[in-house]
Amino acid sequence: MTIETVRSSPAPSANGATPVPLTETTTLTLAKAINAGLRQAMLDDPKVVLLGEDIGALGGVFRVTSDLLAEFGPNRVVDTPLAESAIIGTAVGLAYRGYRPVCEIQFDGFIFPGFDQIVSQVARFHYRTQGAVRMPITIRVPFGGGIGAAEHHSESPEAYFTHTSGLRVVAVSNPQDAYSLIQKAIASDDPVLYFEPKRRYHVAGPVSPQPGAALESARVVAAGTDVTLLAYGALVSTATDAALAAADEGISIEVIDLRSLSPIDYGTVEASVRKTGRLVVTHEAARSGGLGGEIIAEVTERCFDYLEAAPVRVTGFDIPYPPAKLESHHLPDLDRMLDGVDRVLGRRR
Amino acid sequence: MHTVHTGETPDVLLQLLSPEGVRLADADLDPWVADVTGADLAALYQDMVVVRRIDAEATALQRQGELGLWPPLLGQEAAQIGSARALRADDFVFSSYRENAVAWCRGVAPTDILRVWRGTAQSGWDPLVHKMATPSIIIGAQTLHATGWAMGARFDGADSVAVAYFGDGATSEGDVNEALVFAASFQAPVVFFCQNNHWAISEPVGLQARASIAGRAPGFGIPSLRIDGNDILAVTAATRQALHRARTGGGPTFIEAVTYRMGPHTTADDPTRYRPAAELEEWATKDPILRLGRLLDSLGLFTPELESEAQARADATAAELRAGCIGLPDPEPLTVLANVYATPHAGVDRQRAEYAAYLASYDLTGGKA
Numbered sequence: 159m160t161i162e163t164v165r166s167s168p169a170p171s172a173n174g175a176t177p178v179p180l181t182e183t184t185t186l187t188l189a190k191a192i193n194a195g196l197r198q199a200m201l202d203d204p205k206v207v208l209l210g211e212d213i214g215a216l217g218g219v220f221r222v223t224s225d226l227l228a229e230f231g232p233n234r235v236v237d238t239p240l241a242e243s244a245i246i247g248t249a250v251g252l253a254y255r256g257y258r259p260v261c262e263i264q265f266d267g268f269i270f271p272g273f274d275q276i277v278s279q280v281a282r283f284h285y286r287t288q289g290a291v292r293m294p295i296t297i298r299v300p301f302g303g304g305i306g307a308a309e310h311h312s313e314s315p316e317a318y319f320t321h322t323s324g325l326r327v328v329a330v331s332n333p334q335d336a337y338s339l340i341q342k343a344i345a346s347d348d349p350v351l352y353f354e355p356k357r358r359y360h361v362a363g364p365v366s367p368q369p370g371a372a373l374e375s376a377r378v379v380a381a382g383t384d385v386t387l388l389a390y391g392a393l394v395s396t397a398t399d400a401a402l403a404a405a406d407e408g409i410s411i412e413v414i415d416l417r418s419l420s421p422i423d424y425g426t427v428e429a430s431v432r433k434t435g436r437l438v439v440t441h442e443a444a445r446s447g448g449l450g451g452e453i454i455a456e457v458t459e460r461c462f463d464y465l466e467a468a469p470v471r472v473t474g475f476d477i478p479y480p481p482a483k484l485e486s487h488h489l490p491d492l493d494r495m496l497d498g499v500d501r502v503l504g505r506r507r
Numbered sequence: 508m509h510t511v512h513t514g515e516t517p518d519v520l521l522q523l524l525s526p527e528g529v530r531l532a533d534a535d536l537d538p539w540v541a542d543v544t545g546a547d548l549a550a551l552y553q554d555m556v557v558v559r560r561i562d563a564e565a566t567a568l569q570r571q572g573e574l575g576l577w578p579p580l581l582g583q584e585a586a587q588i589g590s591a592r593a594l595r596a597d598d599f600v601f602s603s604y605r606e607n608a609v610a611w612c613r614g615v616a617p618t619d620i621l622r623v624w625r626g627t628a629q630s631g632w633d634p635l636v637h638k639m640a641t642p643s644i645i646i647g648a649q650t651l652h653a654t655g656w657a658m659g660a661r662f663d664g665a666d667s668v669a670v671a672y673f674g675d676g677a678t679s680e681g682d683v684n685e686a687l688v689f690a691a692s693f694q695a696p697v698v699f700f701c702q703n704n705h706w707a708i709s710e711p712v713g714l715q716a717r718a719s720i721a722g723r724a725p726g727f728g729i730p731s732l733r734i735d736g737n738d739i740l741a742v743t744a745a746t747r748q749a750l751h752r753a754r755t756g757g758g759p760t761f762i763e764a765v766t767y768r769m770g771p772h773t774t775a776d777d778p779t780r781y782r783p784a785a786e787l788e789e790w791a792t793k794d795p796i797l798r799l800g801r802l803l804d805s806l807g808l809f810t811p812e813l814e815s816e817a818q819a820r821a822d823a824t825a826a827e828l829r830a831g832c833i834g835l836p837d838p839e840p841l842t843v844l845a846n847v848y849a850t851p852h853a854g855v856d857r858q859r860a861e862y863a864a865y866l867a868s869y870d871l872t873g874g875k876a
Contacts, residue, residue: 207662233662239692244651244685251655251669254599254640259655275682278645279652286629286641289846323847323855347849374853421853 180337180367189359191333192222192298195340196260200230203258206344209236209245210262210298219264220300220359242272249295250279258294258344266301266353267310267479273318280349281324296343300356301329302392302442303489306482313479314391314443319351320420320452327419328373329353331394333363335377335417338370346373353419355392376423378430382412385499386430388439388453390416393490397440400495411499419449424456431457435466436502440490445473472498518719520733520765523740526793528801530740539744539751545808551592551739552803553817555584555796558608560821561617562770564828565607565624569774573832574624578605582737582769585795586702587672588612589742590764593750594670600639601653602672603646605702609672613639617824618831627835647673647680650699654686657695657753666754669697676707678723679715687727687761696753698746699724699761702736704768709781724761736764737795740802767793840866 178197186194200206208223214237217224227235238245242263249259263269269276276297283291303312319327326348330336336354343350350373371377379394380401389397394415401411412430416422431437437457439450450471457469472490480488500506522531523540562579569577580587583605591612594600602609610620615632622631623642630641643649653671660667677683678701690697703720705712712720724731730752734741742764749760767790771778803809844859 236658236693239685239688241685241688243682244654244689247648247651247682247685248655248658248689251601251652251657252659253655254634254652255656255659255663257659271681274645275648275651279643279648282629283641284849285846287634287846288628288630289849290630290633290635291641292849326848326852348852421855424853 180365183364183366185362186333186337186365187360187362188330188333188336188355189220189222191337191363191365192340192354193224193226194365195337196223196226197229199260199341199344200226200234202341203344205256206258206260207234207236207252208260208262209238209249211238211240211245211264213237213262218262220356222298222354222359223262242268242270243275246272246275246280246295246297250275250283250293253293253295254291258296260296260298260344263297263299265311266299266313266315269297269299269315276319276325276349277322281322284348285324292347293349294344294347295349296340296346296352297349298340298352298354300359301353302355302357303479303485304357304392306485308482309479312485314441314474316351316353316419317443317448320449324349325420326350326373327353328417329355329391329419330417331355331358331389331391331415333361333365334370335415337365339373339417342370342373353391358392358395361395371417374418374421374423376417376426377415378426379413379415380411382410382434384410384434385436385438385502386412386414386427386434387495387499388414388416388427388437390419390441393440393442396490396492397495400492400499403492404496404499409499409503422453422456424460427453427457428460431461432464435464437465437469438472438495438498438502439469440472440495440498442474442489444476445471446476448473467502467504470498470502518722518733520735521741521745522735522738523744524735524738524798524802526737526798528798528805530802533741533744536741536744536748539747540740543740543743545803545806548799548803548806549808549813551588552796552799552813553820554588554592554608554612555739555799556817557821557824558584558588558611559796560825561607561611561620561828564825565621566770566774568621568829568832569624574621574774575626576773576775577624578607578773579768579770580605580607582767582790582794583702583704584608585739585799586736586742586764586766589739590670590672590700590746590762593743593746595667595750596638597665597667598638598750599653599656599667599669600672601649601656601669602639602642603649603674603677604642604644605674606642606672610637610639613637615639616831617828618835621828621832622835625832625835627838647677647683647686649673650677650683650686651689653697654690654695657690657697657759658693660696661693667696668750668753669695670700671697672700672702674707675701675703675705675712675715675720676710677701678720687724687729687759690759691728694756694758697759698749698753699729699759700746701761701763703763703765706768706772706778706782708772708776709778719763721761721763729759729761731761731763733763733765736766737793737798739795739799766795
């Protein structure tokens with residue numbers, strides 16, 4: 159292993175890599191948008207290193223880190239042994255040395271061996287040391303179901319992390335946000351859990367090189383007046399489809415992509431609920447102890463007088479993740495979202 | 508005679524100093540302490556006397572209600588002082604909560620060592636100033652941090668070394684085993700310094716390890732040494748050898764320093780419930796301070812001046828510690844919500860504002876908020 163010199167200019171893309179820096183709006187899949195964002199972050203800051211299983215020659219099981227090993231070398235794209243606690247724990251040591259590690263957890267369900275290092279160490283160092291030690295660690299996690307996978311490959315563990323103070327939590331839904339927010343996550347001096355909607359990896363969309371949204375801002379995807387529908391990750395697309403379908407029935411749904419799960423942009427959420435008076439929150443994660451309950455409690459405290467009906471949750475069930483042939487029953491789909499909309503409108507009980 | 512300590516004979520306990528204070532020869536270790544002078548030995552002796560006094564004073568402060576808890580290092584002075592004094596200022600220590608003598612060697616003010624145990628802060632010092640991380644209370648977690656830091660040192664082309672301190676109990680943790688895998692794979696410049704003090708609270712080392720702990724390291728591809736941890740010369744030599752290997756691209760080393768926790772796990776513990784008194788008596792004869800004193804005596808260096816100077820330093824340090832501890836101010840109320848994040852976080856910021864308003868509304872701030 160040799161010490162790599164840092165490239166100051168982008169490599170030629172003869173290998174098919176995404177051209178970086180992006181100079182104009184380009185159509186990229188969500189996976190390639192993250193790849194482009196990682197490349198840009200690595201070009202911008204020589205202290206950005208990637209750690210993870212199979213992220214080197216293979217480019218990750220989802221190819222999100224494709225071609226980065228060839229460009230940046232093994233000291234910046236580190237194929238690690240198969241140990242999630244060590245991936246996170248060594249990132250802590252690297253952060254102590256001034257690095258900005260980006261850890262890839264191969265699948266959502268594999269994060270738990272690293273859970274202790276995340277909640278007991280990464281999340282707490284800044285508080286523990288009264289601000290002396292920062293942990294600018296980004297933990298990338300492909301999350302969510304809908305891909306017909308085996309157990310432990312379709313989970314939505316985000317609430318464990320939004321419940322853990324000291325962490326920022328982001329879930330992206332589209333290529334543009336994926337590109338912008340991975341760079342903002344890496345640049346953040348706080349640790350960031352960055353959830354990637356794996357079933358949307360191959361959906362393409364325009365990506366502009368503009369700096370994009372702040373790390374903690376929600377986005378109004380579709381304006382509406384009757385019901386506020388909150389979603390994040392893969393379900394933003396479903397919620398947008400639901401809004402289109404509801405429009406056919408004369409129901410105007412405002413769809414909000416939360417993007418940031420910690421902190422939550424309650425300013426945007428509140429403004430919408432004050433307008434619509436009706437709130438539906440949807441996520442794939444289990445209902446009990448999930449983000450939906452927390453958001454609804456907060457919204458109820460903040461704008462009770464504006465609510466026309468009890469808010470509604472459309473979520474995964476309180477079950478272990480089911481077998482692939484049953485997951486369509488578990489995952490909120492367009493029809494279940496519309497059912498939730500009907501309930502908040504008092505059209506169904 | 509042991510010529511090679513690269514893991515072939517990890518069951519052998521290496522010594523340079525018998526419990527009677529007799530200097531023993533070891534061809535492999537001797538060169539690493541060949542330059543140790545009488546003045547160096549006297550300084551190590553003073554260090555050990557002072558940290559034992561810090562330990563006793565802190566225990567007394569806990570008994571008097573000034574500290575919530577204290578984890579004594581009594582009996583482990585040679586293992587900690589010998590290894591920590593071998594480090595360079597640019598090396599980085601990742602320790603457990605018992606390495607208070609290591610903190611002393613890293614220049615941490617004694618009062619600062621007590622902050623955590625008085626409950627005024629979760630970290631007594633700035634880790635980046637002293638090149639010593641906040642001690643890990645989660646057992647073994649810090650070995651991964653040390654390994655990551657060492658990986659970074661290697662990426663940087665630096666010759667600084669990370670040192671991970673942990674105990675025999677920690678060797679059962681997954682994190683320690685993962686750290687050994689990563690350190691070996693990346694040939695990270697890290698020294699794994701395991702103080703086998705024979706007890707993990709009430710569990711004897713035999714419950715953690717059926718065979719020698721040092722014997723595990725070669726299975727990871729890491730050379731190891733098993734040394735008498737109450738022998739400060741063997742500790743110094745082994746640590747220097749391991750540091751040199753790490754600095755010169757030779758990768759990690761595992762040192763098992765066999766020592767004994769003469770006190771309780773913490774001041775909340777009662778070892779009489781699980782530990783035979785005879786075992787304690789046996790280990791009392793292997794005391795690290797007595798041992799170095801006997802060597803100094805045999806060299807004609809154990810002078811009344813040395814003794815009185817050591818005592819004076821210990822007394823002064825203890826007085827500083829006591830005054831400093833009692834004088835530590837309680838943190839201001841709103842620091843409970845400070846530094847959760849490095850950059851503004853709307854959720855925590857809101858709770859802080861709400862709590863500030865609450866305190867102000869009832870005049871509960873003590874005039875501080």
